[in-house]
Amino acid sequence: MKATFEPYVLKFKRPGGTSRGVLTEKLTYILTLEEDGRTYLGECGLFKGLSADDREDYEQKLQWVCDHIDLGIQVLWDQLREWPSIQFGLEQAFQALSFNRYKDEYNDPYNPDLFESAFKNGEKGMQINGLIWMGDVDFMRQQIQEKLAEGFKCIKIKIGVNWESEYQILKQLREEFSPEQLELRVDANGGFTFEEAKVVLQQLAELKIHSIEQPIKAGNVEQMAELCAHTPIPIALDEELIGVFEREDKLALIEKIKPQFVILKPSLVGGIRGSLEWIDACDYNGIDFWITSALESNIGLNAIAQWTAILYPEMPQGLGTGSLFTNNFPTRLEVRGEHLYRNK
Template sequence: MTREFKLYRKQLHFKFKAGTSRGYYTTRDCYFLTIEENGEIKGIGECSPLPGLSAEFSDKKSFEAKLEAFTARANFDKNFNLSVLKNESSILFAFESALLHEDRKSFLLFNNAFTKGTTPININGLIWMGDYETMRKRIIAKIHDGFKCIKVKIGAIDFAKEIDLLKLIRSEFAEKDLTLRVDANGAFSPDEALTKLNELAKYDIHSIEQPIKAGQYDSLCQICKESPIPVALDEELIGINDSRKKEKLLEQIKPSFIVLKPTLHGGLKSTIEWIKLAQSYEIGYWITSALESSIGLNVIAQFTGSLNLSNHQGLGTGRLFDDNLDFPALKLNGEQMTFDSSALDKVNLKEFLS
């Protein structure tokens, strides 16, 4: 019986131009690592780094070469250990996922109340950037769909227009009825950040993700200390894979929250380490997908279900693509994500990977 790791590449297409302050996404390059025996898939994991964000990704050609090299090494080196992937976040997540799938012999990876179908995961409604009218319609649609927590990406259109959008939301929905998060993706300059945060604070904002670009520690420390809105770190955590450096970052910056993405933040094991450190410093957290296909989202959702979190998670990206893998076990009804294990046998991997 021959067991081997294999790679598959697939490009997914967004249903719309997905805008952030860093630009727009129209396609998504995904890589899938399988464990196969005699042509039968025994395990699968997704490796989908985000160009411009993932620390292990410099350019497509060199990344693919690195991914192929690690895959080949896993096949010929009997002592291959995942520790060598410590700084290869998305690749490590793919290996962790594939090995977990192989071990469980099923897409049912975690045993918890979510995967048993008894406890749903509440997710936030994500509002991608666009022109004012497009964003207004998206916000109204999410609220009408039953979302009690909305996350609005800001920093790409005129700030006054973004304020108008938040004013529109708060004119109809009070803080007790709707939680409002914003994500700047590092769009503010350090000099203007506090001024803008004071303006945003008028609209009862729950939190702001990454107000300034990562790596500006002194400025970020000041902002976290003086901001009238709780600050959540996201991009700031990327590439920080050493335990002591993680602790130093949280101790020094003292954010209110951290936003964890296994694909970007070192895989599942590293995410658990971030969580334990955050808890020790009384820092809140939630889990977010990073534009993975259904394969990666399944792992992240089931993992999140094991954490017994009551706040809203960022797992609503599964419907972004025209050509995503049909994964009927994950269901979305308004803001509630549920899991139906009886639908796992309907997943057609071979057709998706072909």
């Protein structure tokens, strides 16, 4: 077996606005395993400025992984605790290898079968939320109208930059659509202060918002725990999970904050195995979760979607990001209405 990696810069079709700034491109890394003339790909979805493994020696660590690929996935994963995006890229490539190694036909390394399910076979779709990026009021309204026209019944709106305008958009949406007609989720990306968040939570409750992701910046555990204990609407942890590597620390964080939901982004929390450690902590505390992509290319999104499908999700998932880039890889994933499918 031979392993190599290559950086790849994804270009956004249109700038994506968040409370952390506007995104026009995203660097990612494609890991390639070669065995018996076949190639198996995994995406190490580094997220600059957000990933715990956003370090100057990232490419050196990837080269070390390639030089020691014979150690196997179990040993490598354990030795990469502080490199979650590399953990996930390795999981993808090794899963593609193990699932397809003895099959007669394997000619699509960009879209490998990874986990057996009705979704994998193109027989069943998964409900996803429509993602609305930040921008001026007209731009946000345009995005919302597009998603409503496509049939989405769950919309997630990025907030935390201009709350007054964002609140008016949410208020108008709720006046037009009841909670039964349209589920509204908001994602603050840590955009509010503790005092601001307490006011915003009350305003969101009046609009019957489903949930808010990360109302204040990660790392303020005591304040987040207080918000979760008294919030009038569910709070979901997102960035709060980044950089928590050990299983016992994950359980301690969940038990301390006691959020209503947890958002899992495999590229940021150690891939499938790292996500499952968070899920165990959630299950132990009676907390629900959903899976969200983190601006991966279609290679990573294919893996996240197939894995999510075997969890039998009941809520809308955050997996509709495959159409964001002008130079994405070929894919069998397709959004039809508010559902994500994998074409046969």
